Amino acid sequence: MTIREMAQELGCELVQGVFEDIELTGGYTSDLLSDVMAHARAGEALITIQAHKNTVAVASLANLPVIVACNSRPIPPDMIEAAQDEGIAILRTKETQYQVSGRLFALFAASADRAI
């Protein structure tokens, strides 16, 4: 499933569309950026409510190609600008992190073989 396919499946608004539409490997849900840095894996979608520029920096460091901002969080212009520079997609949804994670987990079920 690519980023654009995921956006379509989730019915998300595409807030930042300058990115390479690569294949996703899964998702990581967290609102603590230190936790994202420590545990997210390259190629995963980041599901969060932390909608600010630092989230882009962390996604860049961890090689996460897309940020899904939940609860209709406003996306500040400097976040969009930073994401454009880094080629990281930003999607926005009115759904919660729980709802998005559940739906993504089902979509990724076939490949959801992360070790615990």
Add this chain to the structure above:
Amino acid sequence: MPLLSDFHNHSCLSPCGSLEMSPRLLASTAAARGVRLLALTDHNSSLNCPAFDSACKAAGIIPLFGMEACTLEEVHVLCLFGHLDAAMAFSEAWNRLLPVIPNVPAKMGDQVYVDEEDTIIGEVEYYLGVGADLGLDGIGTYVHGFGGLVIPAHVDRAAFSMTSQLGFIMKGPWAALECVRIPPATDTLGYPLTTSSDAHHPEHIARRPFLLETESDELLPNGPDSASGIDMKALAAALKRRPRG
């Protein structure tokens, strides 16, 4: 005369700080803009404070040392010390509480520390923009143990603040609360309020200082050249005189 003060500034050690922000540039620019009591508060580290000490002496202003610590909740908190040695001891201890995540300078920014002539003398190889393994309920006591005082940073901002991470202002042993704007839009529970520049680039230096009702001899009872540093009780007392929300 009240002291024009600015307690929240970054240098080239902070990954998000400009590489040209040497402690010397910070101190000389702030002094030229009228600041007389200035703190250096890089993210989770005080390694540029020795150079900052020399720079403030050269610029004729009073230094405060410390860091902008990031707690377990990813709330930013200013930890301030009147003496360089106390700040350095705290910094060393605090760094043992940080998760070790390698920094990637090309993506996250440089983390270099310099000597008093702006020559780079070292680089922190783990990322400083992380949350430590200590929460808001413990940081006050921890910092007090090193003789410092604690001011939660930009409590009215939408990232890395009590408001963004908790949704409310938590009670604690705070000497004051730092706001981007006074009056803040959030309930600050009657704590004294400060503003601060949170300078990351030269153009931010001294953009939001505040007035502290005190005199330099009150803060430095043994004189400006004394090795004993700022009297932190006098500083805490002066902060109590700041406006409250």
